Amino acid sequence: MDTLHLLLAGLASASAPQNLLAVLVGVLLGLFVGALPALGPAAGVAILLPTIVNLDPTVAIAGLAGVYYGAMYGGSVTSILIGVPGDSAAMMTVMDGYPLAQKGEAGRALGMAVYASFTGGLISLILMTFLSTWVAQAALAFGPVEMTAVIVLALCLVTVLGGDDMIKGFLSLGVGLWVAMIGLDPINAVPRFTFQNIHLLEGIDFTIIVVGMYGLGQMFAALADTGQNARATAKYSMASLFPRFSDFLLCKWTLFWSSLIGFVVGVLPGAGATAATVFAYASAKRTSNHPEEFGKGAIEGVAAPESANNAASYAAMIPLFTLGIPGSGTTAVMLGGLLMLGLQPGPQLFSQQPEFIWTLIGTFYIGNLTLVFLTLALIPLLAALVFIRVSLLFPIVISVVFFGIYSINNDVADVGIGVLFGLAGWIFTRLRYPMLPFLLGVILGPLLERAIRRSLIISQGDVGVFWQSTIASAIFAVSILLVVYGALTPAIRWYRNMRRTRNA
Amino acid sequence: MQLAKLDIATSVAAALFGAYVIVEAILYGVTSDIGPGAGTFPLVAGILILVFAIANLARTLRGAMPDALRLEGSIQLPEVARVLGTIVLIGVYIACFDKLGAFLPLPFLMVGVSLMIHWRADLRWLATLILSSVLFTTVCYFVFARFLGLLLPSGPLGF
Numbered sequence: 001m002d003t004l005h006l007l008l009a010g011l012a013s014a015s016a017p018q019n020l021l022a023v024l025v026g027v028l029l030g031l032f033v034g035a036l037p038a039l040g041p042a043a044g045v046a047i048l049l050p051t052i053v054n055l056d057p058t059v060a061i062a063g064l065a066g067v068y069y070g071a072m073y074g075g076s077v078t079s080i081l082i083g084v085p086g087d088s089a090a091m092m093t094v095m096d097g098y099p100l101a102q103k104g105e106a107g108r109a110l111g112m113a114v115y116a117s118f119t120g121g122l123i124s125l126i127l128m129t130f131l132s133t134w135v136a137q138a139a140l141a142f143g144p145v146e147m148t149a150v151i152v153l154a155l156c157l158v159t160v161l162g163g164d165d166m167i168k169g170f171l172s173l174g175v176g177l178w179v180a181m182i183g184l185d186p187i188n189a190v191p192r193f194t195f196q197n198i199h200l201l202e203g204i205d206f207t208i209i210v211v212g213m214y215g216l217g218q219m220f221a222a223l224a225d226t227g228q229n230a231r232a233t234a235k236y237s238m239a240s241l242f243p244r245f246s247d248f249l250l251c252k253w254t255l256f257w258s259s260l261i262g263f264v265v266g267v268l269p270g271a272g273a274t275a276a277t278v279f280a281y282a283s284a285k286r287t288s289n290h291p292e293e294f295g296k297g298a299i300e301g302v303a304a305p306e307s308a309n310n311a312a313s314y315a316a317m318i319p320l321f322t323l324g325i326p327g328s329g330t331t332a333v334m335l336g337g338l339l340m341l342g343l344q345p346g347p348q349l350f351s352q353q354p355e356f357i358w359t360l361i362g363t364f365y366i367g368n369l370t371l372v373f374l375t376l377a378l379i380p381l382l383a384a385l386v387f388i389r390v391s392l393l394f395p396i397v398i399s400v401v402f403f404g405i406y407s408i409n410n411d412v413a414d415v416g417i418g419v420l421f422g423l424a425g426w427i428f429t430r431l432r433y434p435m436l437p438f439l440l441g442v443i444l445g446p447l448l449e450r451a452i453r454r455s456l457i458i459s460q461g462d463v464g465v466f467w468q469s470t471i472a473s474a475i476f477a478v479s480i481l482l483v484v485y486g487a488l489t490p491a492i493r494w495y496r497n498m499r500r501t502r503n504a
Numbered sequence: 505m506q507l508a509k510l511d512i513a514t515s516v517a518a519a520l521f522g523a524y525v526i527v528e529a530i531l532y533g534v535t536s537d538i539g540p541g542a543g544t545f546p547l548v549a550g551i552l553i554l555v556f557a558i559a560n561l562a563r564t565l566r567g568a569m570p571d572a573l574r575l576e577g578s579i580q581l582p583e584v585a586r587v588l589g590t591i592v593l594i595g596v597y598i599a600c601f602d603k604l605g606a607f608l609p610l611p612f613l614m615v616g617v618s619l620m621i622h623w624r625a626d627l628r629w630l631a632t633l634i635l636s637s638v639l640f641t642t643v644c645y646f647v648f649a650r651f652l653g654l655l656l657p658s659g660p661l662g663f
Contacts (some may be wrong), residue, residue: 399610
């Protein structure tokens with residue numbers, strides 16, 4: 001009941017004009033970012049990150065979050081109409097959305113995508129509202145030992161589940177941890193890896209790293225192509241852009257279960273919205289009465305991934321706000337935003353700044369509803385966005401990135417550092433090194449170091465302190481199991497393949 | 505350059521870098537009177553980098569990389585030229601930043617990057633580029649200099 005009152009109060013303050021404007025601008029930008037094939041939600045949020053420095057924290061984060069979930073809606077439009085997913089989370093929507101559009105049923109698919117996104121978002125938001133309070137209350141009892149265990153688990157989850165290559169994941173994590181250690185040692189104030197450069201004594205601002213890696217890095221990686229986008233083959237009329245109510249009824253269970261799958265997968269650090277769409281699609285196909293239609297234009301094939309990816313996007317914010325641990329690339333970027341605004345996400349945020357957190361959750365509800373109307377109204381415009389040449393788009397991105405990075409410290413040298421990280425992002429993307437472990441290494445590395453060193457100082461150097469807490473021991477055990485699972489799975493797969501080849 | 509070869513080169517570079525981090529970490533001091541020293545965590549990071557770089561190198565050289573993870577294709581020269589060309593143009597812009605101001609050289613940077621990405625000797629295309637660059641520079645001026653109040657250097661024209 002208490003949570004309900006807090007939510008209602010949050011909804012009331014979220015309705016303040018400045019918050020509504022932030023949501024509107026955020027979701028609009030998100031829709032465009034989602035529709036543009038060259039930019040994903042993480043890049044979109046990263047590029048806009050430095051522009052929020054001078055804004056009120058609630059307004060700023062409401063806007064950034066709007067970009068995130070707006071992109072989830074926007075990605076489906078181009079997937080359905082022209083078969084080009086706006087971002088990786090919209091990949092599965094192409095499977096059935098595009099065939100539907102080719103059959104002249106684009107309206108059905110788009111209507112379902114919007115409805116499924118709304119349903120997934122709403123179910124996830126309701127779960128988030130009630131679970132967040134509970135998780136935050138439980139986390140309040142965490143000391144440095146338990147926090148160490150949680151951070152280690154998050155790093156293991158992201159590295160093992162976050163990409164398909166665990167070796168590159170750990171290598172990426174190691175480099176991220178190293179970057180986090182540039183600057184003064186937090187306990188002894190010894191300069192580390194500063195190369196006698198006074199600018200590096202305070203370390204490298206996380207925002208510069210994230211904007212460089214995502215904003216510039218992904219843009220550089222997109223230059224592998226000649227820079228020109230695919231062209232549409234599907235034709236649709238304005239009259240076809242209306243959903244059918246009977247489809248909503250037909251897909252009600254698909255929507256419900258896919259939203260739950262999206263929520264569960266989204267909460268897990270590292271799994272992400274794309275994995276959620278794959279699981280939801282597979283589950284919908286398995287439970288369908290006509291699985292043979294999947295891939296040829298089944299309406300459930302649009303409902304499942306769209307509800308899952310939106311549910312996952314909200315669910316990913318639970319570990320961010322309650323534990324201060326981002327579970328996806330976009331929430332990692334958002335964490336940068338929170339830190340930049342002087343907010344330390346974690347359980348204390350719920351007890352010390354309830355107004356901020358509940359207003360923010362209120363804006364999520366408003367944003368989710370706003371997106372239904374905005375997406376339907378802007379479908380033709382969003383579809384047209386895909387034809388913008390990257391040669392026109394990228395100079396704009398570069399300019400925004402430039403001013404954005406410069407605005408952090410009013411220092412042009414930061415732009416140079418951002419470009420270097422852009423170059424690193426390009427190499428990461430082209431060589432398929434996952435970026436998320438790197439970013440989590442940068443964000444969580446200092447927290448982990450402080451937590452471990454504080455624990456050891458309190459215990460006077462006794463390493464056994466980490467096993468004295470039951471919660472910490474259990475979390476450490478799960479982390480070890482995860483790494484063992486990650487290491488054994490490819491080995492078992494390789495052994496099975498060998499046996500199969502030998503038998504053949 | 506083949507991506508697989510580039511991956512090998514990157515792994516070698518990462519392994520050497522990992523070794524450097526380990527040496528530096530030992531010099532910072534791995535232990536202290538109050539528990540772990542300034543070098544403990546860099547040591548962990550260095551070991552992670554070194555071990556996994558060698559693991560990646562070993563499996564690539566042995567051909568033990570699973571099919572799904574195998575890097576196919578290559579980075580073509582035009583891609584490298586586009587990326588490095590863009591970086592050089594940003595470098596030139598940074599060099600002009602203090603003397604010419606933030607906004608005067610911006611349209612040149614934008615047109616330069618556009619042409620770097622997609623070269624076309626077409627007057628209509630060039631006109632589109634110039635127009636969009638000038639328009640977006642104006643937008644940047646109002647958003648960053650006026651609305652967000654960013655402290656930016658002024659050029660000879662006063663902006």
